[in-house]
Amino acid sequence: MPPDHIPIDPAALFLGPKAENADVLERLLLEALRDHVFWRRNFHPEDGFQISEQDKRAPAYEASISTLSQELFGLLAELKNGVPFFSPRYVGHMTADLTMASLVGYFATMLYNPNNVAAEGSPVTTRMELEVAAQLAAMVGYDPDRQWGHLCSGGTVANMEALWIARNVKYLPVALYWAVAELADELADRPLAVRLPDGRQSFIGELDLWALLNIRGEDALNSLDAFLALRPDDPTWSDRAWKAMHRNSLSELGFQAFGLRLAHDFDDALPPGVVLVPSTAHYSWAKSCRVLGLGEAQLVHVPVDDHFRMDPDALAGLLAELAARRQPVIAAVTVTGSTEESAVDRLDLLLDVRTRAERELGITFHFHADAAWGGYAASLTRNPDGSRRSHAQTIDDLATDAQADDAWPDAGLYAAICALEHTDSITIDPHKLGFVPYPAGAVSFSDRRLRHLVAVDAPYLYHEGRSDEGFIGRYILEGSKPGAAAASVWLTHKVLPLDYSGHGRLVALTMRGALVLHSALAAEHWGEFRIVPLPRPDLNIVCFAVGHPSMQTLEELNEAAERVYQALSVSPSRPTRALDYVLTKTVLRAEEYGEAALPLVARLGFTADDYRRAGGLAVLRCTVLDPFLVAGGARVDYVRGFLDTVRTEFERALRAGE
Numbered sequence: 236m237p238p239d240h241i242p243i244d245p246a247a248l249f250l251g252p253k254a255e256n257a258d259v260l261e262r263l264l265l266e267a268l269r270d271h272v273f274w275r276r277n278f279h280p281e282d283g284f285q286i287s288e289q290d291k292r293a294p295a296y297e298a299s300i301s302t303l304s305q306e307l308f309g310l311l312a313e314l315k316n317g318v319p320f321f322s323p324r325y326v327g328h329m330t331a332d333l334t335m336a337s338l339v340g341y342f343a344t345m346l347y348n349p350n351n352v353a354a355e356g357s358p359v360t361t362r363m364e365l366e367v368a369a370q371l372a373a374m375v376g377y378d379p380d381r382q383w384g385h386l387c388s389g390g391t392v393a394n395m396e397a398l399w400i401a402r403n404v405k406y407l408p409v410a411l412y413w414a415v416a417e418l419a420d421e422l423a424d425r426p427l428a429v430r431l432p433d434g435r436q437s438f439i440g441e442l443d444l445w446a447l448l449n450i451r452g453e454d455a456l457n458s459l460d461a462f463l464a465l466r467p468d469d470p471t472w473s474d475r476a477w478k479a480m481h482r483n484s485l486s487e488l489g490f491q492a493f494g495l496r497l498a499h500d501f502d503d504a505l506p507p508g509v510v511l512v513p514s515t516a517h518y519s520w521a522k523s524c525r526v527l528g529l530g531e532a533q534l535v536h537v538p539v540d541d542h543f544r545m546d547p548d549a550l551a552g553l554l555a556e557l558a559a560r561r562q563p564v565i566a567a568v569t570v571t572g573s574t575e576e577s578a579v580d581r582l583d584l585l586l587d588v589r590t591r592a593e594r595e596l597g598i599t600f601h602f603h604a605d606a607a608w609g610g611y612a613a614s615l616t617r618n619p620d621g622s623r624r625s626h627a628q629t630i631d632d633l634a635t636d637a638q639a640d641d642a643w644p645d646a647g648l649y650a651a652i653c654a655l656e657h658t659d660s661i662t663i664d665p666h667k668l669g670f671v672p673y674p675a676g677a678v679s680f681s682d683r684r685l686r687h688l689v690a691v692d693a694p695y696l697y698h699e700g701r702s703d704e705g706f707i708g709r710y711i712l713e714g715s716k717p718g719a720a721a722a723s724v725w726l727t728h729k730v731l732p733l734d735y736s737g738h739g740r741l742v743a744l745t746m747r748g749a750l751v752l753h754s755a756l757a758a759e760h761w762g763e764f765r766i767v768p769l770p771r772p773d774l775n776i777v778c779f780a781v782g783h784p785s786m787q788t789l790e791e792l793n794e795a796a797e798r799v800y801q802a803l804s805v806s807p808s809r810p811t812r813a814l815d816y817v818l819t820k821t822v823l824r825a826e827e828y829g830e831a832a833l834p835l836v837a838r839l840g841f842t843a844d845d846y847r848r849a850g851g852l853a854v855l856r857c858t859v860l861d862p863f864l865v866a867g868g869a870r871v872d873y874v875r876g877f878l879d880t881v882r883t884e885f886e887r888a889l890r891a892g893e
């Protein structure tokens with residue numbers, strides 16, 4: 236650490252569980268408001284005032300302001316039924332306290348209400364959005380000169396956009412094939428070459444459908460570039476060539492017409508393209524498949540291992556089967572921090588599977604990392620100058636008191652996080668582990684040319700000047716969106732840079748809380764209860780199942796978990812003030828998880844048949860996002876309190892079940 240490098244103090248980041256930093260936040264918010272007021276006053280001061288002091292005496296004016304004040308008090312009262320995300324007693328959903336930087340950044344900017352759909356309405360915050368996206372891309376390791384990324388409303392939209400692009404790049408070679416055929420007269424002496432996944436070159440006009448649907452994304456884009464440049468002598472060529480490609484694209488034709496033409500022109504009705512996801516995938520992938528017209532039936536689940544990570548051998552086996560059936564793979568989606576278990580897929584191994592499939596099976600596909608939850612963990616592997624920290628360094632700085640042989644992150648997890656740099660696209664949610672308000676998701680692509688495949692007003696040429704960045708809206712799924720969200724993330728990244736000493740430290744603190752909670756659950760003496768935690772979490776979500784001799788079926792056990800969850804979650808009948816601790820529940824459903832949950836089921840004393848009959852295993856789920864959970868400053872021991880509450884609620888659930 237350089238001598239001038241002062242590590243962040245978590246105490247200075249948040250308003251605090253008891254609003255300990257209220258004076259700071261108040262000062263900064265007031266500063267932001269006053270500054271905005273000056274700005275208004277100084278914009279054409281010669282205009283004079285519109286609303287006079289006299290006007291403010293009017294009865295209608297006073298009535299309006301009274302209504303506003305009164306109704307605000309009503310709103311404030313209602314908001315107290317909200318959820319105490321700020322408290323270490325809250326280990327429920329993926330929501331935490333927000334950084335003061337994000338709140339002030341949001342509030343200050345909201346007063347200006349910039350719209351980041353186009354820089355014309357957001358001259359400042361569009362730049363910030365692209366800067367923030369570049370920071371996230373640099374954190375994962377994308378080439379800064381090639382990446383493209385932006386903010387969006389959340390992981391759902393980020394995932395959908397990534398799949399939209401993956402789909403279009405998959406079918407791009409077919410569009411090129413048809414465009415070349417259409418313009419054949421002009422291209423007689425200039426065939427269009429393309430690189431095949433095994434490295435050989437071919438002419439695009441000579442490929443069959445299966446080969447066209449197995450061109451690496453980068454090679455397809457290179458061919459598109461080459462196509463647009465085939466006739467440098469003709470100034471109208473590239474424009475016409477782009478239009479020809481577009482006319483023949485899936486974007487223009489839609490799946491129905493596109494599919495009919497495939498069947499007609501190639502006389503080859505290939506099975507529909509599939510999207511591969513791990514069993515742990517977020518439900519946004521099902522939505523995306525439906526919206527994009529792929530159909531949810533084309534969403535294929537790859538089994539996970541007993542650490543809930545996608546099984547590389549299972550992926551390899553599935554790819555071989557798909558290749559044998561000649562079923563194209565549009566994309567493989569991996570998860571860095573699964574929503575239920577925070578499991579991190581071994582991207583390093585899974586990317587090797589793709590490389591082998593390219594070489595041995597001649598098939599390829601877009602590789603996406605859904606790191607909506609875990610993306611920020613990559614900051615742990617970065618020095619302030621951006622260089623990568625070794626595995627040993629990454630461990631050294633962590634607040635885990637663990638022995639070296641079970642230090643966090645282990646070598647596999649470290650390799651998986653570093654391998655993010657080799658993906659084609661990635662989803663990261665600043666509004667989760669980035670500790671900023673909604674809406675703030677982000678999507679990044681390793682190759683900025685990809686965005687042209689979804690651009691609505693076709694740019695025809697890849698002119699990559701700054702003016703091109705002025706209108707983000709043309710390349711993305713959404714339209715109007717808050718510049719305030721961009722400023723909020725931007726200011727937070729200033730205070731907490733994306734390296735081990737900034738965001739990394741915060742992630743490490745939440746990890747420490749999760750690991751302490753995980754060990755405490757295992758070490759606690761539970762009497763007749765049998766607590767079965769999931770394996771040590773990759774990131775900061777701790778899940779556990781609970782058994783008891785009096786619960787003789789898995790169904791009874793699942794019901795007890797449901798009752799405990801009901802007792803420890805917010806609902807219309809249970810306001811937050813009645814709750815000591817808040818957690819959530821999930822079900823490891825047999826349909827999705829297959830064998831992955833069987834070791835847990837066995838430890839609870841049940842069989843695979845019991846599991847299938849019950850349909851799943853209910854586990855309680857604790858998302859540890861609060862850096863103060865085990866900090867020890869407060870008067871209570873939150874972990875102790877949590878364990879006692881869980882025990883009490885299970886005892887109650889047992890009595891209720893009798």
Ligand SMILES: *Cc1c(COP(=O)(O)O)cnc(C)c1O
Pocket residue numbers: 388389390391392394517519570572573574605606607608664676
């Ligand atoms: C939360 C989450 C999403 C969805 O993100 P939203 O911001 O809620 O739309 C997608 N994937 C994973 C892995 C997530 O954890």
